[in-house]
Structure formats: C-alpha cells, structure tokens
Amino acid sequence: MSAAGKSKNLKGETGEWEIVIGMEVHAQVSSQSKLFSGASTEFGAEPNNQVSFIDAGFPGMLPVINEKCVEQAVRTGLGLKAQINLRSLFDRKNYFYPDLPQGYQISQYKDPIVGEGEVFIDLKDGETIKVGIERLHLEQDAGKSLHDQHPDSSFVDLNRSGIALMEIVTKPHMRSSEEAAAFLKKLRAIVRYLGTCDGNMDEGSMRADVNVSVCKVGGYDEFRKTGSFKTLGTRCEIKNVNSMRFIAQAVEYEARRQIEVIEGGGTIQQETRLFDSRQGETRSMRSKEEAHDYRYFPDPDLLPLELDPAWVEAIKQTLPELPDEKKARFMALGLGAYDASVLVAERELADFYEEMAKGVDAKSAANWLNNEVLGRLNRDGLSITQVPVSAAANNAIIRMVADQTISGKIAKDLLDIVWTEGGDPKQVVEARGMKQVTDTGAIDAAIEAVIAANPAKVEEVKAKPKLAAWFVGQVMKQTGGKANPMAVNAALKTRLNLPDEG
Amino acid sequence: MPPISSDLTAMTLAEARDAIKAKKISSKELTGAFVKAIEVGRPLNAFITEAGEQAMLMADASDRRIAKGEMGALEGLPLAIKDLFCTKGVRTTAASKILGNFVPPYESTVTQNLWDAGAVMLGKTNLDEFAMGSSNETSAFGPVFNPWRASNSNANLVPGGSSGGSSAAVAADLCLAATGTDTGGSIRQPAAVTGRVGLKPTYGRCSRFGIVAFASSLDQAGPMTKTVRDAAIMLKTMASVDAKDSTSVNLPVPDYEKLLEGGIKGLKVGIPKEYRIEGVPAEINALWTKGAEWMKAQGAEIVEVSLPHTKYALPTYYIVAPAECSSNLARYDGVRFGHRASGARDITDLYEKSRGEGFGAEVQRRILIGTYVLSAGYYDAYYARAQKLRTLIKRDFDQAFEKCDVLLTPTTPGPAFAVGAKTTDPLEMYLQDVFTVTVNLAGLPGISVPAGLTETGLPLGLQLIGKAFDEATLLRAAYAVETAADFKHSPAKWWNL
Amino acid sequence: MSVDKDTVRRIAKLARLAVPETRLEPMAGELNSIFQWVEMLGEVNVEGVPAMTSVEAQKLKWREDKVTDGGRADELMINAPESTDHFFVVPKVVE
Ligand SMILES: [Mg+2]
Numbered sequence A: 001m002s003a004a005g006k007s008k009n010l011k012g013e014t015g016e017w018e019i020v021i022g023m024e025v026h027a028q029v030s031s032q033s034k035l036f037s038g039a040s041t042e043f044g045a046e047p048n049n050q051v052s053f054i055d056a057g058f059p060g061m062l063p064v065i066n067e068k069c070v071e072q073a074v075r076t077g078l079g080l081k082a083q084i085n086l087r088s089l090f091d092r093k094n095y096f097y098p099d100l101p102q103g104y105q106i107s108q109y110k111d112p113i114v115g116e117g118e119v120f121i122d123l124k125d126g127e128t129i130k131v132g133i134e135r136l137h138l139e140q141d142a143g144k145s146l147h148d149q150h151p152d153s154s155f156v157d158l159n160r161s162g163i164a165l166m167e168i169v170t171k172p173h174m175r176s177s178e179e180a181a182a183f184l185k186k187l188r189a190i191v192r193y194l195g196t197c198d199g200n201m202d203e204g205s206m207r208a209d210v211n212v213s214v215c216k217v218g219g220y221d222e223f224r225k226t227g228s229f230k231t232l233g234t235r236c237e238i239k240n241v242n243s244m245r246f247i248a249q250a251v252e253y254e255a256r257r258q259i260e261v262i263e264g265g266g267t268i269q270q271e272t273r274l275f276d277s278r279q280g281e282t283r284s285m286r287s288k289e290e291a292h293d294y295r296y297f298p299d300p301d302l303l304p305l306e307l308d309p310a311w312v313e314a315i316k317q318t319l320p321e322l323p324d325e326k327k328a329r330f331m332a333l334g335l336g337a338y339d340a341s342v343l344v345a346e347r348e349l350a351d352f353y354e355e356m357a358k359g360v361d362a363k364s365a366a367n368w369l370n371n372e373v374l375g376r377l378n379r380d381g382l383s384i385t386q387v388p389v390s391a392a393a394n395n396a397i398i399r400m401v402a403d404q405t406i407s408g409k410i411a412k413d414l415l416d417i418v419w420t421e422g423g424d425p426k427q428v429v430e431a432r433g434m435k436q437v438t439d440t441g442a443i444d445a446a447i448e449a450v451i452a453a454n455p456a457k458v459e460e461v462k463a464k465p466k467l468a469a470w471f472v473g474q475v476m477k478q479t480g481g482k483a484n485p486m487a488v489n490a491a492l493k494t495r496l497n498l499p500d501e502g
Numbered sequence B: 001m002p003p004i005s006s007d008l009t010a011m012t013l014a015e016a017r018d019a020i021k022a023k024k025i026s027s028k029e030l031t032g033a034f035v036k037a038i039e040v041g042r043p044l045n046a047f048i049t050e051a052g053e054q055a056m057l058m059a060d061a062s063d064r065r066i067a068k069g070e071m072g073a074l075e076g077l078p079l080a081i082k083d084l085f086c087t088k089g090v091r092t093t094a095a096s097k098i099l100g101n102f103v104p105p106y107e108s109t110v111t112q113n114l115w116d117a118g119a120v121m122l123g124k125t126n127l128d129e130f131a132m133g134s135s136n137e138t139s140a141f142g143p144v145f146n147p148w149r150a151s152n153s154n155a156n157l158v159p160g161g162s163s164g165g166s167s168a169a170v171a172a173d174l175c176l177a178a179t180g181t182d183t184g185g186s187i188r189q190p191a192a193v194t195g196r197v198g199l200k201p202t203y204g205r206c207s208r209f210g211i212v213a214f215a216s217s218l219d220q221a222g223p224m225t226k227t228v229r230d231a232a233i234m235l236k237t238m239a240s241v242d243a244k245d246s247t248s249v250n251l252p253v254p255d256y257e258k259l260l261e262g263g264i265k266g267l268k269v270g271i272p273k274e275y276r277i278e279g280v281p282a283e284i285n286a287l288w289t290k291g292a293e294w295m296k297a298q299g300a301e302i303v304e305v306s307l308p309h310t311k312y313a314l315p316t317y318y319i320v321a322p323a324e325c326s327s328n329l330a331r332y333d334g335v336r337f338g339h340r341a342s343g344a345r346d347i348t349d350l351y352e353k354s355r356g357e358g359f360g361a362e363v364q365r366r367i368l369i370g371t372y373v374l375s376a377g378y379y380d381a382y383y384a385r386a387q388k389l390r391t392l393i394k395r396d397f398d399q400a401f402e403k404c405d406v407l408l409t410p411t412t413p414g415p416a417f418a419v420g421a422k423t424t425d426p427l428e429m430y431l432q433d434v435f436t437v438t439v440n441l442a443g444l445p446g447i448s449v450p451a452g453l454t455e456t457g458l459p460l461g462l463q464l465i466g467k468a469f470d471e472a473t474l475l476r477a478a479y480a481v482e483t484a485a486d487f488k489h490s491p492a493k494w495w496n497l
Numbered sequence C: 001m002s003v004d005k006d007t008v009r010r011i012a013k014l015a016r017l018a019v020p021e022t023r024l025e026p027m028a029g030e031l032n033s034i035f036q037w038v039e040m041l042g043e044v045n046v047e048g049v050p051a052m053t054s055v056e057a058q059k060l061k062w063r064e065d066k067v068t069d070g071g072r073a074d075e076l077m078i079n080a081p082e083s084t085d086h087f088f089v090v091p092k093v094v095e
C-alpha cells in the first residue's frame, strides 16, 4: 500500500532498517457485570468488594457467560469490518500467578469470536494506511497484585478478576512509531463510537502490547507479497504500554536497540520486554527459568459459543456511523481530508460539529470549530465535553456572521463574551449593540470624517486605487468594527470615484 | 401402607417418606435413630464430618413444617452427603488435606434442592481424595471399610470408590440415602460392591454448581440408595435446570417414581458383545446372562449390539480426566483458602510446597499425567486424540441405541476386594472402571442394581445404560431387574458388637 | 515417548508440585507404565473425526448483564490463610 515506506526507515551503521510493528490491544468491554459472573465492573471500588466466588476461583464455582459481552465483541468485530465467527470456543490458558485465582484464564485460543478485519489510519502527511486485524477474542482480565504496600508481601485485589476483555490482534502492518500511535488512536475512536469500550487508558480500560522487529530494506514488501514471516526480523513484545505517548517512545527505543544488537553482531531473542516510562527504555522481563507452556484446552465448563446469524445482522443494523464513513461524508460536504479526520477522531467532537454546522456552510463551521472553539478549549485545558458554549450557541454565532448581522471580528469577541459570561449570543448582540452597521448614512458620515482628517491620503488613493483598503480599515475603526466592510467598500468607491475593478 | 420396621434405619427412603406422611413417625425420631447408628458405625469410617446436632435441628424444623401441613418431597428424611458437595457453614474437604478447614460460604445446587424439599443432612461422607480412586483408599481421612465381609473371612474390604463413604453408609443403614458423584464409575461401582443401587444421571441432568470439580466434562452427581424406587425419588429432587451451571440441561425433570412400574414388555435390551472381557470371573458373566433372562421373562427383547471402541475407553478416560483435573485443581494454591505451607521463600515455593504437602499421591500422579498430556508437543498425540476417541465412543452408543432402548452389562469386573490389595499398581485399580467409564465419556445415564452374591457371599451388581436424558426408561428397566433379582441381603453388622 | 526423570521434574514445575528428588525416578516409572498403556489409542484411525468439545448438543446459556454479586469481601477472607484489610496476602512477588 505504502510507497512512502523509505522515509520511515531507520539509519544504522551498516545501512537502513525497516521497522515492522504489530499490536495486541486489550480493550475492556463496556458492561455492567463481569464476563462470567454477576459482580460489578465499576472502577475504583474498595479491595475485593466487586468479587464473586467465581472470580475468586472458589471450589465448585462455574462460569456463565454475560450476553452483553458477547454482543459487544460482535459489535466491535462488525465495526472493524471483520468476519464474525458463528461458532467459537472458550479455552483455558493455564498458569500460576497470585492474581489469577482459578489457575487459568478463560480465553479464546483456536476459535475466536471474530476473525480478520481492517482499520484505516490517517497519517499527518495525508497518507492513509490499512492495518489488517488478525482476530478479536473474548477473555477474562486478571486481578491486581500490589507490590509496594509491605516489605515482604504482595497484596492481591481481585476486583478486576473476571472483567471481560476484547483482545484485538493486528497483523504486522505498521511501519513506524507514528503509525503505531495513530492505529491505537483510531482503534480507540472506533470502540468509543461503538460504545463497546470507554477507551480510558488511565483506568486501564485499554492496554497495548507492541510487537516490534526490524529487517533489512525490502524485507517488509517481501513479507506482504509472500505472506511469509521469513523476511521479517525476530520480534520482541513490549508489554502494557499504557499511553499514546509511550507507544511512540517504546517503539523508537526498541527498534534502535534491536538495530544496535544486530549491527554489533548479535541476534535478537524473541522475548517479552517492559517499557520503563521514567527511563524511556524497554527492559527484558526477569528471565523466566522455564518457558511458558500454557496448556490451552477447551474449557469443559462452557459449551461452544454459537451465534444466530439473524442476531448478528440485527446488531449490524444498529451500528452507528463510524469515523471513516463520517469522514467521507464530511469531505463530501466540502471539508478537506485533514479537517475531516480531526473532526471525526472523537465522536463527541464530530457530534458537536454536526450540530453547530446545521444550516450553515460546512467549511466555515469547520474553520470556526478548529480555530475558535478548539483553540479556546486548548487554551483552557478543557475537552469537547466540557465546552462552555453549546453547539447551538455556536451555530447562532455562525449564522449571524453569514447573514451579516455581525462581522467576523465581532463574532470572535462575542464568543469570548459568552465563553466567560454565558448568555444567549443573539441577546448579547442586541444588548451590547454589536450589530453590524449597514445603514449608509452612518457609514457615509464616517467616510467624510476620515476623508476630512486625511486629505493627503485621498490623493494617494486616487493614484493608487489599491490603497483603498487603508481607508476601509480607518472607517471600520471609526465605527467600532460594526460597519459592514462590503458596504464601506462600495460607499468609498462611489465617494472617491474609484474604478470598479479594485 | 408397609409396616414400620422395628429398626427405623432399615427402612427404605420410600417407606420412611410414607411413614412420615402418615405421621407414624416424626423426623426427629427417624433422624435420632440415624445419628445413633452413625455413632455406632464409626469403625466403618464412612463419615468425615458428622453433623448430628445440626441434623436434629433440621429434623425439628421439618417436624414443625409437617405439623403445619407443609410437606416437601423429601420432608424430614435424613440423608448423607458426599464430602465433595459444598455445604454452607459445614466443613467441606473433598477428602484432601489441601482444603484444610475449608468452610464454604455457599451451598451446592444439588444439596440446596434436597434441603428445599425438606431433607435432613446427617453429615458428610468419606471419599477418595478429590473423587480420584475406586476404593476410597486415597482419602486423607483414611479408608472406609465395606460393611460386607466375605463369608469365609474377617478381612476388611473396600466399599468401592470414589463415593465409598456414601456406599458404606447406605449399605450399613447409616442413612436413608446418600449423594454421590460419578466421573468414571464412582457411584455405580461402590453401589455394586456394597449391594445397593447407584444412579449416574445423564451429564447435565444434575447441576455441578457447588460440587468440587474433578473432571468437568465427566462429573455428574447422582443418588445412592437402597432401592430403584428410592433412586427415582432422589433423582427427581436432585435434578434441576440451573442457571448457575452452563452445562445444566434445559429439560423438564419427569416424575420418575410414577413411571417406574410400567413394565418392560417390548423393551429392547442390548447386550454389547465387547463387554465380555478376558479375565472377568465366570460368576460375573453368569449373572449377566441371568439378568438378560430376567428381562426376557418380563417381555423384553434381547438384542446383541456392538460397541467397537470399548477397549479404548479406559485409556481415553485416563487422558481426559487427568487433563481436566490438572487444570481444575490449579486453584488449590494456598492463597485464598485451604492449606498453606509454612516457611516458603517466595510465591513459587509457596505454591509448590502447599500443593506438594496438600495433595496425596494419587492426586499428584493425575495432576502430573494431565499436565503432561496438555503440554506443548504432546497435546495432539494425547488430549486431541482422546477427544476424538470420545466422539467415536459416543457414536458407538448412538448406533447401538438405534437397535435398543437400554443396554445391560456387568457393573464391575469383580466383587469388593481387600483393603490394600490394589494399591501398588495404579493400572490394576483403574481397571475397576472398565464397564462404567464408557458411560461417562458418552455423557449417558447408567445405573447399578444389586443382582446377586458371589460364592463367598459378596454382592454383585448389574449395570443398565440408557439413552441421554431418558432416565425414566432406565429406571423402569432397573426396577424390572430389581424385582426379578429380589436381592434382600444385608451385611452382618459386625461393627455393632 | 518415554518419560524420564527430567521430564517429571519439568512437568512438576509446570504443575507447581514439590516432588522430592527421590520420588522423581519412581514417578517416571509409574507414568511410563500408564503412558505405555495409553499408547493403544494410536491404533485407531481418527482422521476426520471431530474432537468432542462438549458432551451435550445444547446451546450455551447466556446471562443477562446485571450486577447480582459482590460486596462480600468479608466472606471471601474467612478461609484465607493470610489476609489484611480485605486483601489476600502472599509472599512478595518480584516482577
Ligand atoms: Mg496476548
């Protein structure tokens, strides 16, 4: 797909290297209760207060699946334009760890609920890239071990234990830290549009494991052609990179590290590494004396998960418009690709835009939102959901500019006023006399005053009609910005006898 | 109305039920008699936990309900519960040290169903550790002794297993009936070697919620009783559709007792030829032939059928069951409940020591087998192959059931054996389940009915196997065999002296 | 496929079972005799035979998404070998 590949390569001592990135994202399913138990999923509860005997792996406890979690996985699969598998299986992944009370995680190994799909990401240079989705499966989250509460002990809290996760696995289709970060951002936007995951990375609702490898130039294209991983390098998995910013840092660091190792005559060992955000580096996890052997097998406490095609179809019918479709629609309205992709990145922003653009020019609404509203939000450190001036109020302001009730400059002042003081824009314009002056009498008077004060300029303008703009500015000043600039222009031309073509 | 036996504990469940209903006895009288019998019966080691005091309280509450005319299906009837069922507030051990002093804060669905029907709990019966065994000798609480002894010997015999405490308790009249669980024969084999009835329902008929899991795809709870009628009564209450168990089947539970006496005229009884196994004593095969004749005499049609994959059932079982057990028993790690070893250096050491100390030899052996057959590189050769064999074994039954309604086989390859006789070679012990294990692999219902005695006076059972969820026909056939066999024997109460 | 002492040590580690050094060799012997017996399954042609993934033909039951459990931290701790402030306590785990 990407012809611009070269620019993404890293320079080493011995030449250029390609980076190849794949990702495994764990997205917490938005649901009231856990995947296999009726305990709450709410964040921030007292220790072990949202735990059933099932989540704590007590003797004789059995899992019963939450229909909402199945629905959310299917909805997400549909949003990723992926294949929905009408029959999938739950497997046990066996290993010992204090926050894994059953001694196994119920996951989906061989037959996941969702198969191959795709995500398109927009890069800053305008390029669009398709990242293949390998699969999406449902699984249980583990609990949490706290290691810093006591010198000799770890404390185990199982509130997270059993919460439903969607593990979304990509193909190794990303080629730079920018693409990796853009992918995660896009995936986050999609699940938030769908309402299947809140995407809250601070609360751990979305966590990414990043697989990084490097290879000689051409290795990636060969891989895409043949499908064989032979021309790619050995990958390392960086666990739990929990912010957009860290993803770029982790990829960058890891790729450079691998190049150094290879160029120094070493080989890359396939391993799991941790990203240390304070040092900005990846570190090998304490090397395990034994290789992992998870002994996957189908969970005999559960039956195969079978979906009714009509049920899947019904979910499909309720899918919201997703970012890509919305972007295409915005572009059809006259927005540029960049503006459109910025607006659709957050569903709330897109919704806000749509409401404030009702009945007005799409492009000027977008400009207004990008330059004025987002600028002020940025300045105040607010998000679109905290915006102090509603979409409807912004719409009113844009309409007043469009019908020449107020000038563009006054519009900005008006936004500042309602931003800080509140109030209805129309009433503010009335109350404070901010209306644009189109009354020719008032404009003529102002023109006479300016001419009288600047006789020399009048001669200059007659010789050089382009200088008329100076006069317009002076007249606007005289009227406190309220004069309609077009009316001023016309009146000046008549008064000074200037040619029509200005 | 049958006459009230002079010894209350010798009554069948049905007799006791009718006597209570007719207000001839109270639950307290009945329960008191059993509490006493259990005390006297302590040499049998049938109970891990006796709950006499609680039983009397439950009986009292039951009598008050009876006085108000509120009668459950098992109102006032004292039962023994295999110590694999979690009972709220009463220690549950699975006969393992690893559960320490585990007291479940919850009740299993099957036992809850019993209490909801008015039954009284006498205590928790002994079993093989985590139900892994066929002689009750792997229990951390010591072996159970079979109430039966050979006519020519005073040697202690095993009561079968894993539900050996329950089988002994029923045979020795320490309860009216008991619960058991059956993963490879653990209800039917002990029932057979103690001369009583044991029913393993279809997989999914009784909820597994709250039963300590051994092998999830094979485990099934069922009744151990004195008569087929009692098994029908118990199953009706034990079985339910349970939202807490994904494998509990969504089918109505018929009134089995009502369907018991329909007769077997025209019933097609299959005799699987592969169940004639070399080395099985002649008296067992003779009893099997006699069983077929009994059924024929009552109008059944005997047909020979073939279950060609029978000989692969045991090895298949010894892959599937340990694999599931290795995973099911991972939760016993000394963190949230149960035994924790002292002096552990770190978490791994804590796991290894706690589990090494807490699990007995047979459980450890099975965990190791299961871990091995699931591990990388061996999964396909063992576990995946075994799961395919299961499909073939199930298909064998499907084909056989095109030709017949029930199957008749022996239950065990021999009578009760001496304590310690088969503990050195695990394979020899595993062979105890050779006739019963196929039923678990295929998820079918099976019942053992006492049918005769060996030359030395030890009980033998015949097994009937039914179609999935057709326990009604199975019980009707069993009732016919029971009637013909007219097995009225009871062990001499040697522990009573 | 023969199970040796090292194999027993490896699977005991995977299963988190402390098997004393002196038990490794005898255990290897016991397991070997069981695995030799199980070898007979190799005789059967299982090509094209599906694995049995569930005993019943029933559809998996689905639960409604409702909070019906939790708020039992006290009950969860009553059987715990060591706990504090509603946390289960284990020896320090080093990442
Ligand atoms: Mg993963």
Ligand SMILES: [Zn+2]
Pocket: A026, A139, A167
């Ligand atoms: Zn995962």
